[in-house]
Amino acid sequence: MTTRRPLVPLLLLTAIALAAVAAVVLPSSWLMPEVVHTEELIERSYRLDVWGRWTARVLLVAGLALFVMVWRRGGTFARMVGAVPLLLLAGAAWFSGERMAELLMFEQPETIRFVAHAEATHVADDELVMGLVVDGQARAYPVLMMAYYHIANDRLAGEPYVVTY
Amino acid sequence: MWKRTLGDRELEFRLVGVNNQNFIMEDLETGSWWQQVTGRAIQGPLEGERLEPMPFDIVSLAIWKSEHPDTVVLAAEQEHLDDYFPPDWAAEAEDEMPVPDELVPEGGLAARDLVVGLRHGDRARAYPLEVLAEQTPISDRIGDLPVLIAVAADGRSVRAFERRLDGVELDLYGKPGVDPPMFLDGATGAEFDFRGIGVSGQWEGRQLPKLTPITEFWFDWHNYHPHTGLYRGGSLPGR
Numbered sequence: 220m221t222t223r224r225p226l227v228p229l230l231l232l233t234a235i236a237l238a239a240v241a242a243v244v245l246p247s248s249w250l251m252p253e254v255v256h257t258e259e260l261i262e263r264s265y266r267l268d269v270w271g272r273w274t275a276r277v278l279l280v281a282g283l284a285l286f287v288m289v290w291r292r293g294g295t296f297a298r299m300v301g302a303v304p305l306l307l308l309a310g311a312a313w314f315s316g317e318r319m320a321e322l323l324m325f326e327q328p329e330t331i332r333f334v335a336h337a338e339a340t341h342v343a344d345d346e347l348v349m350g351l352v353v354d355g356q357a358r359a360y361p362v363l364m365m366a367y368y369h370i371a372n373d374r375l376a377g378e379p380y381v382v383t384y
Numbered sequence: 385m386w387k388r389t390l391g392d393r394e395l396e397f398r399l400v401g402v403n404n405q406n407f408i409m410e411d412l413e414t415g416s417w418w419q420q421v422t423g424r425a426i427q428g429p430l431e432g433e434r435l436e437p438m439p440f441d442i443v444s445l446a447i448w449k450s451e452h453p454d455t456v457v458l459a460a461e462q463e464h465l466d467d468y469f470p471p472d473w474a475a476e477a478e479d480e481m482p483v484p485d486e487l488v489p490e491g492g493l494a495a496r497d498l499v500v501g502l503r504h505g506d507r508a509r510a511y512p513l514e515v516l517a518e519q520t521p522i523s524d525r526i527g528d529l530p531v532l533i534a535v536a537a538d539g540r541s542v543r544a545f546e547r548r549l550d551g552v553e554l555d556l557y558g559k560p561g562v563d564p565p566m567f568l569d570g571a572t573g574a575e576f577d578f579r580g581i582g583v584s585g586q587w588e589g590r591q592l593p594k595l596t597p598i599t600e601f602w603f604d605w606h607n608y609h610p611h612t613g614l615y616r617g618g619s620l621p622g623r
């Protein structure tokens with residue numbers, strides 16, 4: 220009878236954990252501001268992003284199965300070592316679909332609220348606003364606020380639009 | 385600013401990341417990626433589609449209020465008060481986020497000089513903001529489109545119009561000594577205000593067709609409009 224060692228599932232578990240982390244982190248990291256972008260790089264990050272989103276979840280299921288094997292075959296030490304890649308996998312699966320740029324830099328407004336301009340004490344008169352009029356109704360989005368949000372999905376008089384800065 | 389409808393479909397966007405310092409947004413409906421500056425889908429099921437521009441202005445709050453006394457203003461979120469950008473952020477952008485050498489265009493301007501960009505069909509033209517401030521209003525022609533572009537005394541509130549009404553091309557001049565700026569029709573003496581609305585004379589009550597000028601860093605405008613013209617009327621100060 221052969222001895223059933225935990226080494227093989229442990230190595231496999233580590234390998235797929237690293238693959239999942241790479242699939243999820245690389246596309247986002249290629250889209251950071253410091254990078255000089257080419258069309259090829261953008262395409263690669265889109266493809267890996269789409270692929271990585273599902274792969275990370277599938278790999279998490281596979282990783283759980285491998286961890287069960289480690290758990291059965293190994294002692295306390297093997298189980299502790301196996302927990303590390305399992306946690307990485309769980310982290311990758313959770314992060315997949317999240318956006319590094321949103322998490323690290325900007326956050327768009329969840330609810331968009333307006334005040335009369337007399338109450339807009341947070342905006343100086345000489346500050347720039349992005350102004351639009353739909354159906355006679357006027358709205359102003361201060362540039363200094365939009366420079367943080369970057370994106371606001373909004374609607375006025377039945378017209379859906381996205382404010383970008 | 386873009387309309388977020390494509391045919392019958394309404395889209396909602398979120399930020400994905402940055403493509404050469406201009407951001408990419410993603411629609412939640414199809415997962416396609418869109419370039420902010422061009423409104424064009426660059427990856428995904430909707431690749432090649434274009435969003436329709438939403439006409440808007442970038443002017444000072446003072447000017448906007450005077451023209452739209454009933455306007456509302458986006459409310460501040462208390463938890464983000466410290467995140468909103470400081471008034472001098474553009475001047476400090478170069479220190480915090482230097483433009484990579486690969487993106488610095490040849491010729492004339494520094495990467496982070498501000499230009500006012502206009503698009504008409506496949507054509508694009510950039511007007512250095514400094515030059516515009518000196519020469520405002522500038523009459524120009526982009527392809528077959530006669531345009532007028534002007535900046536207020538604050539050096540930042542910019543407007544652009546097609547200077548043509550009823551097929552008549554207008555020669556428009558700045559009215560001296562007023563701010564926000566007003567324009568005089570050289571042929572009839574009719575006056576237009578900064579909204580481009582005729583306020584006296586032959587064109588009273590008429591609106592000059594508005595264009596949407598975009599104030600951008602030169603390198604950014606150039607990167608996404610590689611065939612852009614650069615307005616050279618007059619000298620470029622200091623260069």
